[in-house]
Amino acid sequence: xxxxxxxxxxxxxxxxxxxxxxxxxxxxxxxxxxxxxxxxxxxxxxxxxxxxxxxxxxxxxxxxxxxxxxxxxxxxxxxxxxxxxxxxxxxxxxxxxxxxxxxxxxxxxxxxxxxxxxxxxxxxxxxxxxxxxxxxxxxxxxxxxxxxxxxxxxxxxxxxxxxxxxxxxxxxxxxxxxxxxxxxxxxxxxxxxxxxxxxxxxxxxxxxxxxxxxxxxxxxxxxxxxxxxxxxxxxxxxxxxxxxxxxxxxxxxxxxxxxxxxxxxxxxxxxxxxxxxxxxxxxxxxxxxxxxxxxxxxxxxxxxxxxxxxxxxxxxxxxxxxxxxxxxxxxxxxxxxxxxxxxxxxxxxxxxxxxxxxxxxxxxxxxxxxxxxxxxxxxxxxxxxxxxxxxxxxxxxxxxxxxxxxxxxxxxxxxxxxxxxxxxxxxxxxxxxxxxxxxxxxxxxxxxxxxxxxxxxx
Numbered sequence: 001x002x003x004x005x006x007x008x009x010x011x012x013x014x015x016x017x018x019x020x021x022x023x024x025x026x027x028x029x030x031x032x033x034x035x036x037x038x039x040x041x042x043x044x045x046x047x048x049x050x051x052x053x054x055x056x057x058x059x060x061x062x063x064x065x066x067x068x069x070x071x072x073x074x075x076x077x078x079x080x081x082x083x084x085x086x087x088x089x090x091x092x093x094x095x096x097x098x099x100x101x102x103x104x105x106x107x108x109x110x111x112x113x114x115x116x117x118x119x120x121x122x123x124x125x126x127x128x129x130x131x132x133x134x135x136x137x138x139x140x141x142x143x144x145x146x147x148x149x150x151x152x153x154x155x156x157x158x159x160x161x162x163x164x165x166x167x168x169x170x171x172x173x174x175x176x177x178x179x180x181x182x183x184x185x186x187x188x189x190x191x192x193x194x195x196x197x198x199x200x201x202x203x204x205x206x207x208x209x210x211x212x213x214x215x216x217x218x219x220x221x222x223x224x225x226x227x228x229x230x231x232x233x234x235x236x237x238x239x240x241x242x243x244x245x246x247x248x249x250x251x252x253x254x255x256x257x258x259x260x261x262x263x264x265x266x267x268x269x270x271x272x273x274x275x276x277x278x279x280x281x282x283x284x285x286x287x288x289x290x291x292x293x294x295x296x297x298x299x300x301x302x303x304x305x306x307x308x309x310x311x312x313x314x315x316x317x318x319x320x321x322x323x324x325x326x327x328x329x330x331x332x333x334x335x336x337x338x339x340x341x342x343x344x345x346x347x348x349x350x351x352x353x354x355x356x357x358x359x360x361x362x363x364x365x366x367x368x369x370x371x372x373x374x375x376x377x378x379x380x381x382x383x384x385x386x387x388x389x390x391x392x393x394x395x396x397x398x399x400x401x402x403x404x405x406x407x408x409x410x411x412x413x414x415x416x417x418x419x420x421x422x423x424x425x426x427x428x429x430x431x432x433x434x435x436x437x438x439x440x441x442x443x444x445x446x447x448x449x450x451x452x453x454x455x456x457x458x
Contacts, residue, residue: 001235002095002097003172003235003285003286003309003310004172004173004175004227004235004237005097005175005236005237005239005306005310006174006175006223006236006237006238006239007058007174007175007176007239007306008177008178008220008223008238008239009055009103009176009177009178009179009241010179010213010240010243011180011181011182011242012183012246012247012267013213013216013242014242014246014259014260014266014273014277015259015261015262015263016246016259017182017246018031018032018278019031019032020032020035020040020278020280021040021261021278022261025199025201025259026210027195027210027214027217028217029221030217030218030220034280036289037282037284037290038282038287038289039288039329040291040293041280041281041293042292042294043294043295043296043297044241044276044278044279044296044297045277045296045297045298045299045342046241046244046245046275046277046299047300048064048244048275048342048344049268049269049270050071050072050244050267050344051072051130051183051244052072052074053065053069053071053072053344054299055106055107055178055243056081056107057298058088058300058303059081059107059303060085060086060087060303061301061302061303061314061321061322062085062318062319062320062322063300063341063445065343065450066449066452066453067453068458069081070344070348071344071346071347072106073375073383074110074129074130074383075109075110075379075382075383075393075396075397075398076379076399076400077110077111077396079107079108080108080114080458081107081108081119082456084456086318087119087120088302088306088307089119089121089174089176090119090120091120091303091312091315092120092174092307092310093121093122096171097173097174098122098123098164098168098171098172099120099121099122099123100121100122100123100124100161100173100174100175101123101124101125101176101178102124102157102161102175102176103177103179104127104129104130104132104180105124105126105127105129105178106129106178107119108128109128109129109386109393110128110386110393110394110395111394111396115143116128117142117143124140124141124142125140125142127140127180127390128140129383129390130383130387131183131184131185131383131387132153132180132387133148133187133387134153134187135148135152135153135187137156138387138388138391139156145390152189152215154179154216154219155215155219157179158177158218158219158223161175161177161223161226162222162223162226165230165232166226169230169232177223178243179216181212181213182209182212184247186205186209186212188208188212189215192211192212193207193211209258220240233284234285236283237281237282237283237306238280238282238283239279239280239281239306240278240279240281241277241279241280242277243277244267244268244274245260245265245266245273245274246258247267247268248260248266261273262422263276263421263422264422264424265423268344268354268373269354269368270342270343270354270356270365272417272422272423279297281329283309286309288331293329293331295325295328295337296328296358297325297329298322298340300320300322301322301323301324303322304324304325305324305325305329307324308324309326336360339441340358340359341358341442341445342355343355345372345373346372346373347401348401348402349446349450350369350372351409351443352366352409353366353368353372353406354366354368354369354372354373357438357442357445358417359441361416361417361418362416362438363414363415363417363423364412364413364414364435364438364439365414365423366409366410366412366442367410367413369409369410372406376402379398382397412438414426414427414431414434414438
């Protein structure tokens with residue numbers, strides 16, 4: 001019997017936001033229970049340190065540069081998955097899975113051709129852009145916009161996800177729940193914030209974030225309970241993860257800094273704190289339980305892994321970057337993982353800027369060029385209308401190219417993550433040959449990925 005697939009993705013949630021990843025101060029008992037009943041992945045990497053590119057890697061099995069999702073600026077079309085691409089939902093739907101997405105899309109906010117219902121999802125409730133208010137929301141339900149009725153958005157998305165399970169409990173289904181919590185704006189019911197605020201240990205912002213995560217945890221629990229109630233838990237794969245590391249930068253830098261495990265960096269950075277994200281997987285019928293998985297798994301690996309679990313093959317013509325990680329999850333001896341690559345900046349990708357390569361324990365990092373990470377004020381202003389009145393924004397206002405002057409790239413750094421997971425000790429001077437080899441490999445990947453992007457004509 002084909003397994004059901006449930007993929008739940010939090011937004012800007014890091015290692016320090018979950019009890020099962022070492023923070024006793026937070027309240028995430030349902031996600032912690034999933035970890036005890038399944039697997040906890042300790043070397044799990046997002047596809048990008050930013051949300052839209054990362055989600056594109058998850059859905060396509062490819063590096064985001066290849067599919068066109070290079071940034072988060074929806075009004076310039078930089079969040080889009082190219083129309084020529086095939087998504088995980090497309091593949092499962094073609095194999096008679098019911099498919100639904102409830103939450104944040106952010107892989108084509110403008111133009112109906114990029115709507116999630118055109119990308120393999122038969123049902124959609126949520127918002128297509130990158131940000132939505134939690135109380136005063138505007139969401140879309142299968143093509144019809146609805147304004148807030150006072151329901152907290154995380155609860156509404158959970159209601160929709162549970163309803164999907166109820167409707168499709170007698171057939172195989174793929175349920176994708178990309179929550180927007182704990183992304184800004186920081187809004188949460190008082191009952192969830194109060195336990196953290198009363199300790200006096202956290203700022204108002206951190207207390208709110210932990211409250212948002214506690215509410216998210218309750219939503220995860222309700223989805224799992226729906227599976228249990230209908231006898232679906234045994235043969236349902238549940239994946240919980242986050243799209244990138246926690247958000248520390250920006251206007252809330254002083255008030256939102258919080259625990260992030262032991263890692264350096266945060267959202268937007270290719271240091272470990274920006275791209276190594278927690279993941280929990282439970283599938284009683286097909287995976288061990290109560291184990292820690294230390295093998296490297298990348299967001300691009302989920303498409304081939306979930307297809308393999310469903311007894312399906314990836315069409316060779318797709319040319320994906322991911323690999324089937326089922327053997328890794330099952331604790332089998334596997335070949336060394338392929339090198340993995342990350343790069344992100346605003347607008348057009350810039351070589352040797354906020355880029356990284358991991359090969360075995362070694363990680364090469366090019367620091368960010370500050371000017372390349374700045375977002376134009378006009379894009380922020382225009383994006384607010386998309387978030388508040390999405391039905392009125394029907395055309396892009398620009399493309400990837402913007403005029404700017406950039407500082408020269410800084411020298412590459414080299415870390416051995418086995419010995420230095422916090423990336424504190426640069427070994428580049430001691431390993432010049434390794435640095436040169438990894439530089440060449442990173443530059444070859446970058447050129448290849450950009451060539452794929454250049455061939456997109458959507």
